[in-house]
Amino acid sequence: MHTTVTLLADVPAQLLPARELMAFTLASHIILVPLGVALPLITLVMHYRGLRRNDPVALLLARRWSAVMAVQFAVGVVTGTVLSFEFGLLWPGLMGKWGGVFGIGFGVEAWAFFLEAVLIAIYLYGWRRLKPRTHFLLGLPLPAAALLGAFGILAANAWMNTPQGFTLDADGNPEDVHIWSAIFTPMFGPQYWHFVVAMLITAGYTVAGVYAVGWLRGRRDRYHRLGFTVPFTLAAVFTPVQFLLGDSIARSVFHKQPVKFAATELVWRTDTHVPEYIFGRLHPDGSVSGGIRIPQFDSILAGFTPGTKVTGLTSVPADDRPTPAQATLAHWAFDLMVVIGSLLILLALWYGWCRLRQHRLPASPWFFRAAACAGVASVIAVECGWITAEVGRQPWIVYRHMRIAEAVTATRSTSLWIMLGLVIVVYVFIFGSLLAVLLKMRTGWRLADARRAAGEWTDEPESDTPYGPRARVPADDPPSDGGTGAGPDEDGRP
């Protein structure tokens, strides 16, 4: 991909590092998004169950998940703020020309985020002192705030895919902005629902996966059973829904962004009776090597009959479409996402069969092994979906209106490479720390459970989290810098 990009004439040198930097920061941020968008909902479902059935185990789980929610939200805020800087640092041309047309979505997102931060603070601090019912009710708007935030971001991204809501003046600058139609663009609906359900599924499988591992290691108490079934059931119910939504968005792309569709399906020439390739590699002469070829299937998928005409990559000039390497990348990402989605459906069916027909959890350890991997697999699928959407749109930053090369900053490429290196170091540090904190929280909880079972006094689980309850004034002779809480000692790690 690198060679093809630099070989193209009039491509500025800073384009490559700018793209790599944006891609790296976005790909990292996306890992945190499912837990940010969907974990509040999953936690509230568990919380509701705990209150309704007066179930202390469910309440304990909800409480611990709320702590995880807070930690990841804290890091998500930071990586999200970086993205808003990068719009200016990397793509000043985009924001300078089009910011007024599509930028409003980010405003909605910023305020939704504000609301979410406030609500999370109240929810996490309220466990002990607020009345249980009041506390739950104050948590209820959280999923709505998360959906509102996603609304803003997806509106902006969908606009870049199918821009509308403006007219161009004589100089080619946008005027007569109609925000309403700039927000509700043709791709917005399909993208939004596909995204929201993807977040729900990913968060559900990720959380359930943690308890699936515990289950496999022989921890088969009610705590693990409940921690597994509630998020897994939610995710399993939505998996088939996602399949339908995924099909619908692919069809929307076929109609609204035919060249992107051609790239994701490796269609070279506009034709009917187009074959479907599963994986495979596109060459500059239009031939496809490797992969599995299913005759006529692409036309059938796109329009339900073999006679459906599918637009090919060659329908536009070479510099208006993704390069063969980019098309291959988008195609692989797309196929990988579909494969993972199909496997998840099988897993959901397995689970549904056992639960509905036999009224029990599946007994096979292979089911739990698969369930333990489902979370990681869904995160990979989310990344693939994003790659498909963004690489498939190349070389356009605003589809058919502005090329990425026109939007990029004029800063020297050396600065950008240095910045990329710095950001990678910083992000490795942050994500490593995040993982360490989560693992440490888990160990702490496990020890707290063991002590509680032995009848000993234990620390409250949230006191270690960035949002945890605040410690009291330390005595005038403080034990040490770290001495505001008695924590789990690590020599007890299993």
Next chain:
Amino acid sequence: MADVIAVVLLLAVAAYACAGGTDYGAGFWDLTAGGAERGARPRWLIDHAMAPVWEVNNVWLVFVFVIMWTGFPTLFQTVFSAMWLPLALAAIGLVLRGAGFALRKPLRHLAGRRLYGAVFAIASLLTPFFLGAAVGGVASGRAVPGTEASAHAWSNPTSVLFGLIAIVATAFLGAVFLAGDAARYGAPDLVGYFRRRALGSVVALAVLAGIMLTVTRSDAPHVWHGLTHGVGLGLVILAGVCSLATGWLLLRRPGVWPRITAVGVVAAAVLAWGAAQRPYLIPTSLTVAEGAGAPGSLRWTGLVTLVALLLVCPAVAFLYWLDTHGELEPLSDTDLRRTEPDHDDPTELN
């Protein structure tokens, strides 16, 4: 409409300067608190006071950007092109700061806490400096539309002074708020500790303001003129009065009032800068009218702001209400017993 959105933008900047500034100030005092032993109590208070609301404040900055790119796209493009380096460094500072603070709390090893604490504190110092320097570059008119990234735009007397003033202003806000928190959480020794620091930073702020007025006279004449005449002068005087009032109130008893006057100092200073720039977004090359985006976008920016204020203000007010009414305070037996076992914890020494 463009003028209204320009005022909204200025108010958002002022809100970030006050809310974010308080946060950065806490980081400044964390940095200067001394070694692990000596600085334990101030650091405890900083952790304690920042905990419930600490990173909500950064959303103000995101909102400043959003208003800039929807309302004044040219300004956004110009600022980010010309001030590339300081803004890139500020972004990295923001990441390190947030991560340092968030991830320090769960750590128990002293070495780890030191590392994360240092990251948090140093980033708290550098981020406001670079943001201030970028503002100074705008105020002195060095970021003309079309300017490419260059050191000239932000390494000049006005920019450096703006950066230093930003640091001192955050230190001032931080100290005033922490003095109030110390009183609220029953740590009388820390009240005096932070009161001394707040008074010291008021003096430093006054000195820097004096230097700035002499430097900007030749280096940023348009803003200098605005600051010494009319509305700008009125706001400068208001900031001065507020800082005197803050000092006096602090000496009597820290509480809510010195906070209000301290916020008044910073807000008045930011508004004075905004008033001094009129009618320019960037003196003297880009006016508000020239830089304004499409009327439709401006209307919607205003509408979104209004709706959001209606949603967010009650939520924030409610959070503060809960916080100040003890609903978010952990006053159970477990907390009372918490300080005991630390000495016996073998991992403390690792």
